[in-house]
Amino acid sequence: MTVDAEGQRLIEEYLARVRTSLADWRRRDRQEICENLRAHIEESHASGFAGAERVKAILAELGPPEDYADDSRRTQVRLRLRVGSYAGLLTEPFVVLAVAVAVMWLWTAYVVWPIAILMLVPYGAMLAWGAVARGLGRGAENGPGRLPAVVRLARWPVVIHVLGTMASLWVTIDMILAGDSTIHIMIRSLGAAYVGLGCCHLLAIWLASGKPLLVRPARAGAGAEDG
Amino acid sequence: MDLDRWLGQLRRGTLDLCVLRVLGRGEAHGYEIVQRLKQARFLTIREGTVYPVLQRLLRAKLVRAHARKSQVGPPRKCFMLTTRGWTSLHEMEARWTEFVRSVDSLAQEGSGQ
Numbered sequence: 001m002t003v004d005a006e007g008q009r010l011i012e013e014y015l016a017r018v019r020t021s022l023a024d025w026r027r028r029d030r031q032e033i034c035e036n037l038r039a040h041i042e043e044s045h046a047s048g049f050a051g052a053e054r055v056k057a058i059l060a061e062l063g064p065p066e067d068y069a070d071d072s073r074r075t076q077v078r079l080r081l082r083v084g085s086y087a088g089l090l091t092e093p094f095v096v097l098a099v100a101v102a103v104m105w106l107w108t109a110y111v112v113w114p115i116a117i118l119m120l121v122p123y124g125a126m127l128a129w130g131a132v133a134r135g136l137g138r139g140a141e142n143g144p145g146r147l148p149a150v151v152r153l154a155r156w157p158v159v160i161h162v163l164g165t166m167a168s169l170w171v172t173i174d175m176i177l178a179g180d181s182t183i184h185i186m187i188r189s190l191g192a193a194y195v196g197l198g199c200c201h202l203l204a205i206w207l208a209s210g211k212p213l214l215v216r217p218a219r220a221g222a223g224a225e226d227g
Numbered sequence: 228m229d230l231d232r233w234l235g236q237l238r239r240g241t242l243d244l245c246v247l248r249v250l251g252r253g254e255a256h257g258y259e260i261v262q263r264l265k266q267a268r269f270l271t272i273r274e275g276t277v278y279p280v281l282q283r284l285l286r287a288k289l290v291r292a293h294a295r296k297s298q299v300g301p302p303r304k305c306f307m308l309t310t311r312g313w314t315s316l317h318e319m320e321a322r323w324t325e326f327v328r329s330v331d332s333l334a335q336e337g338s339g340q
Contacts, residue, residue: 012325029286032282033279036278039303040258040275040278043256044258062273063275
């Protein structure tokens with residue numbers, strides 16, 4: 001089947017909606033479903049040229065992609081939070097971050113200051129959360145299922161960071177409990193904080209995957225979703 | 228009572244069984260499966276909803292896919308039942324028969340009153 005440019009655009013748009021509707025399915029399954037749908041569309045108009053109107057008719061017979069989602073496939077294994085334009089306070093994560101930073105620094109003025117370095121970990125978490133919120137909020141421009149550029153670039157180095165975080169934090173706690181010198185604790189703390197930021201970045205990548213999350217908002221016109 | 232919505236729920240609930248039954252008659256590619264389902268009365272489904280069902284059956288290893296050469300165009304992905312799929316189909320059909328019998332028995336009890 002030969003399709004004109006408008007028809008091709010309609011098909012790609014439809015498949016993008018399918019990927020969004022099946023966001024909680026595995027990527028490979030989504031790809032296979034989209035491939036099968038392409039083949040179905042090809043089969044629907046086996047020969048000749050199909051204009052935009054014919055493509056629209058074929059897509060109408062397929063039905064809205066939003067009907068594809070099956071509640072039984074929604075996974076609740078991992079805790080995920082929907083961010084972006086839905087989640088109330090979390091829609092302004094940078095506000096939360098600013099308040100958290102102020103509180104943390106006020107507190108650490110009274111405590112051994114190296115501990116303040118360890119506070120970089122929650123700071124990093126909120127910063128990453130902010131990036132995710134912004135990324136998901138701009139999901140349309142990124143495309144369904146695509147990660148925001150800010151998290152996409154550092155994807156694989158973050159895996160190394162996560163492994164380093166585990167080891168570094170363990171050593172830090174061990175040294176504090178052993179009464180080691182402040183210098184050594186500081187050095188280890190810096191390492192832990194650095195890789196901790198990487199861990200938070202990984203969290204951001206996962207949150208930015210676009211899959212349904214623990215806090216489910218009520219979409220306009222769709223009613224409340226179950227949690 | 229929204230009968231269309233209720234019928235829609237019925238169709239969604241039985242789509243797995245219907246797809247397995249279609250494949251029980253022989254292997255078919257996605258478009259063929261949709262066309263066979265459309266031939267059945269009252270099974271006016273949204274055609275696209277068949278594909279997530281097929282994928283789920285694939286993952287459950289009740290069906291498997293292979294490429295079938297086509298006389299016209301590229302090879303087509305065809306689906307067929309696995310041994311496990313046949314077993315599931317028979318079990319589902321037995322349960323379906325019991326289910327229909329149970330629902331029908333309620334109607335008979337009601338008419339007796």
